[in-house]
Amino acid sequence: MRRILSVLMENEPGALSRVVGLFSQRGYNIESLNVAPTTDNTLSRLTLTTTGDDLKIEQITKHLNKIVDVVKVVDLTEGAHVERDMLLVKVRAEGAQRDEVKRTTDIFRGQIIDVGPATYIVQLTGPIDKLDSFLSALGEAEILEVVRSGVAGMARGEKVLTI
Amino acid sequence: MEQLSGGDMIVRALEDEGVEYIFGYPGGAALHIYDSIFKANSVPHILVRHEQAATHAADGYARATGKAGVVLVTSGPGATNAITGIATAYMDSIPMVVISGQVQSHLIGEDAFQETDMVGISRPIVKHSFLVQRTEDIPSIIKKAFYIATTGRPGPVVVDVPKDLTHPEHKFNYEYPESVSMRSYQPSTKGHSGQVRKAARLLLNAKRPVIYAGGGVIQGEGSELLTRLARKLNYPVTNTLMGLGVYPATDRQFLGMLGMHGFYEANMAMHHSDVILAVGARFDDRVTNTVSKFCPGAKIIHIDVDPASIAKIVPVDVPIVGPVTTVLKDLDAQIDQQQSSSERTLPDAGAIADWWSQIDNWRAAHGLWHGRRYGDSDFIMPQDAITALYEATDGEAYVTSDVGQHQMFAAQYYKFDHPRRWINSGGLGTMGFGLPAAMGIKLAMPDAEVACVTGEGSIQMNIQELSTCAQYDVSVKIVNLRNNYLGMVKQWQDMQYDSRYSESHYASSLPDFVKLAEAYGHVGMEIKDKADLEPAMREAFAMKDKLVFLDIFVEPHEHVYPMQVAPNGAMKDMWLSKTERT
Numbered sequence: 001m002r003r004i005l006s007v008l009m010e011n012e013p014g015a016l017s018r019v020v021g022l023f024s025q026r027g028y029n030i031e032s033l034n035v036a037p038t039t040d041n042t043l044s045r046l047t048l049t050t051t052g053d054d055l056k057i058e059q060i061t062k063h064l065n066k067i068v069d070v071v072k073v074v075d076l077t078e079g080a081h082v083e084r085d086m087l088l089v090k091v092r093a094e095g096a097q098r099d100e101v102k103r104t105t106d107i108f109r110g111q112i113i114d115v116g117p118a119t120y121i122v123q124l125t126g127p128i129d130k131l132d133s134f135l136s137a138l139g140e141a142e143i144l145e146v147v148r149s150g151v152a153g154m155a156r157g158e159k160v161l162t163i
Numbered sequence: 164m165e166q167l168s169g170g171d172m173i174v175r176a177l178e179d180e181g182v183e184y185i186f187g188y189p190g191g192a193a194l195h196i197y198d199s200i201f202k203a204n205s206v207p208h209i210l211v212r213h214e215q216a217a218t219h220a221a222d223g224y225a226r227a228t229g230k231a232g233v234v235l236v237t238s239g240p241g242a243t244n245a246i247t248g249i250a251t252a253y254m255d256s257i258p259m260v261v262i263s264g265q266v267q268s269h270l271i272g273e274d275a276f277q278e279t280d281m282v283g284i285s286r287p288i289v290k291h292s293f294l295v296q297r298t299e300d301i302p303s304i305i306k307k308a309f310y311i312a313t314t315g316r317p318g319p320v321v322v323d324v325p326k327d328l329t330h331p332e333h334k335f336n337y338e339y340p341e342s343v344s345m346r347s348y349q350p351s352t353k354g355h356s357g358q359v360r361k362a363a364r365l366l367l368n369a370k371r372p373v374i375y376a377g378g379g380v381i382q383g384e385g386s387e388l389l390t391r392l393a394r395k396l397n398y399p400v401t402n403t404l405m406g407l408g409v410y411p412a413t414d415r416q417f418l419g420m421l422g423m424h425g426f427y428e429a430n431m432a433m434h435h436s437d438v439i440l441a442v443g444a445r446f447d448d449r450v451t452n453t454v455s456k457f458c459p460g461a462k463i464i465h466i467d468v469d470p471a472s473i474a475k476i477v478p479v480d481v482p483i484v485g486p487v488t489t490v491l492k493d494l495d496a497q498i499d500q501q502q503s504s505s506e507r508t509l510p511d512a513g514a515i516a517d518w519w520s521q522i523d524n525w526r527a528a529h530g531l532w533h534g535r536r537y538g539d540s541d542f543i544m545p546q547d548a549i550t551a552l553y554e555a556t557d558g559e560a561y562v563t564s565d566v567g568q569h570q571m572f573a574a575q576y577y578k579f580d581h582p583r584r585w586i587n588s589g590g591l592g593t594m595g596f597g598l599p600a601a602m603g604i605k606l607a608m609p610d611a612e613v614a615c616v617t618g619e620g621s622i623q624m625n626i627q628e629l630s631t632c633a634q635y636d637v638s639v640k641i642v643n644l645r646n647n648y649l650g651m652v653k654q655w656q657d658m659q660y661d662s663r664y665s666e667s668h669y670a671s672s673l674p675d676f677v678k679l680a681e682a683y684g685h686v687g688m689e690i691k692d693k694a695d696l697e698p699a700m701r702e703a704f705a706m707k708d709k710l711v712f713l714d715i716f717v718e719p720h721e722h723v724y725p726m727q728v729a730p731n732g733a734m735k736d737m738w739l740s741k742t743e744r745t
């Protein structure tokens with residue numbers, strides 16, 4: 001089962017490598033990883049998606065908590081939550097494709113953020129499956145390059161992850 | 164406020180931390196620190212002959228005293244040489260602070276002379292590590308290093324210090340913090356009371372209980388409490404290889420060690436139990452044998468300070484996270500309360516008596532200390548050598564060991580009645596551990612008897628420390644069970660590879676250990692004759708201020724038994740001799 005773990009950790013050099021190292025050392029896989037400072041610049045927030053049964057996720061959570069730099073760990077998938085991934089895709093946009101790509105982008109409420117003589121960069125934000133279906137909806141258009149931010153997520157409602 | 168250089172700060176912080184010894188080896192990146200050591204002349208430094216030995220010596224010191232061991236090494240090869248010892252300490256949860264010199268800050272990342280990414284290379288084998296970035300941070304980092312190393316589940320902490328930050332002319336305010344608090348590190352201080360209640364109920368209603376105690380009980384100073392609890396309930400106790408000494412070996416309720424080379428009665432009792440109280444133990448694969456066949460009828464209570472140890476290998480019915488002392492006290496109180504409020508007597512005396520008679524039958528059948536369970540030969544038997552050691556030291560010595568058959572014989576035949584006396588590398592299984600560890604212990608406790616049980620293979624992995632022992636008058640006794648083979652390897656080759664001894668012997672290349680010991684200024688004794696064993700052992704221990712190397716020629720073809728059947732065996736499946744199995 002796919003899980004989204006949110007981790008608050010000290011914004012210290014080496015902290016990220018400890019988290020990533022844990023996954024490789026213990027044979028857990030990371031599907032996506034997103035990390036950036038928070039409003040409190042002593043803390044970073046990391047969102048990580050992985051797969052595993054309850055037992056495995058429990059072990060991962062315990063081991064994450066053991067890392068001295070880690071302040072808090074939550075499994076977002078345990079409750080109601082929102083998740084967003086951001087996609088940038090560079091597509092060939094020539095001739096008929098130029099309009100076609102624009103139309104598909106509009107349908108998915110994406111934005112064209114760079115217009116070249118023969119290319120577009122489209123930006124799209126949403127849950128993973130929306131981004132996946134956008135990519136397949138591009139259909140005939142030639143995809144030149146794709147980059148995704150990795151999932152970022154938050155619990156819905158009153159629940160907050162702070163210290 | 165006092166102004167100190169980074170080098171001086173390190174030495175002063177160690178002094179303020181109450182450090183008794185630094186085990187180390189100098190080199191370029193650490194030279195400012197070494198100059199500070201010279202000038203301060205406060206904390207004694209032990210110059211080893213190889214950085215691996217520094218870590219093992221600090222480790223032995225820590226295991227025997229309960230305090231953190233301290234290591235100082237230079238960058239590059241100094242740091243990498245320390246790695247095996249750090250991993251050894253990590254696997255057995257031993258508190259240790261390793262300070263490593265690093266190349267100057269501006270050179271980091273440039274493949275400078277003797278540069279190694281110490282924080283990176285040690286990352287999977289440390290509890291935590293620091294790369295110092297500002298001299299001003301040194302006092303608080305050292306304070307944190309000791310705090311992290313010694314609290315919760317202990318472990319090694321690396322502090323990597325770039326040379327420029329220790330420069331004698333760059334001085335900053337020095338104040339050693341009184342205390343530490345870290346929002347990201349808060350070890351548990353108390354077990355969950357609801358779980359403790361459940362555990363008490365389960366324990367009191369057990370019919371075939373076993374208490375399974377590991378190294379965590381020693382680390383957590385819980386031996387006395389555990390012993391009291393076991394005696395109160397009249398429940399049998401088995402200790403892991405790391406837990407020997409938790410429960411007194413000579414007590415009637417002790418079943419011996421469990422696991423791969425565990426006692427028949429201990430493994431049988433575990434397999435047939437209905438309730439297991441696991442304390443500070445981690446269900447290592449050297450204990451459980453095939454996990455899916457592990458103790459099929461048992462409900463498990465697991466007490467550990469590390470939540471990640473619980474339910475890692477086997478599912479647990481009652482997990483309790485907390486320090487062993489507070490949890491055992493709470494459990495004890497709960498047991499009292501449930502006993503007094505119950506209408507029946509708990510535990511069921513009849514059931515427990517039946518369980519004991521079953522255990523006594525197992526003991527009578529194959530118990531290691533209930534009859535002679537090994538053969539004889541013209542050679543001295545290794546088991547007899549350990550018994551002679553036990554007797555010559557009245558069972559009171561600190562015994563370190565290396566890794567191999569000799570280690571298992573020592574664990575089986577030296578009856579440890581106190582915690583912290585049996586010092587071995589259980590988790591990593593590091594050959595070369597024994598002699599430097601013994602050195603660390605003897606320095607910490609100069610009046611104690613310290614013996615290193617070793618093999619001719621293992622001792623050669625850190626034999627250079629005989630020189631360190633000469634320099635600091637470290638009068639340990641080395642008990643070399645010389646079987647002329649990498650005996651444990653040979654045993655597996657006998658059992659699984661039709662006795663094809665691939666690279667498990669040394670032809671006739673072994674040194675004359677007596678002469679070797681003498682060359683370092685020590686005493687060497689060669690013991691071949693059975694009749695000489697006991698007198699020689701006594702003679703050696705009578706030489707209080709001498710290091711004595713006892714080179715004991717033992718039966719080369721002896722195996723360690725019991726040995727659990729693998730693969731696919733349960734705990735109860737054991738070889739009891741070369742021909743007999745359960």
Ligand SMILES: Cc1ncc(C[n+]2csc(CCOP(=O)(O)OP(=O)(O)O)c2C)c(N)n1
Nearest residue numbers: 566567568569594618619620621649650651
């Ligand atoms: C550093 C290291 N290398 C290899 C091993 C694998 N190993 C385990 S026991 C053993 C043989 C040890 O021989 P010796 O010290 O003579 O002890 P004996 O088994 O003969 O008593 C070996 C090679 C190890 N544990 N540690």
Ligand SMILES: [Mg+2]
Nearest residue numbers: 618619648650
């Ligand atoms: Mg040998």
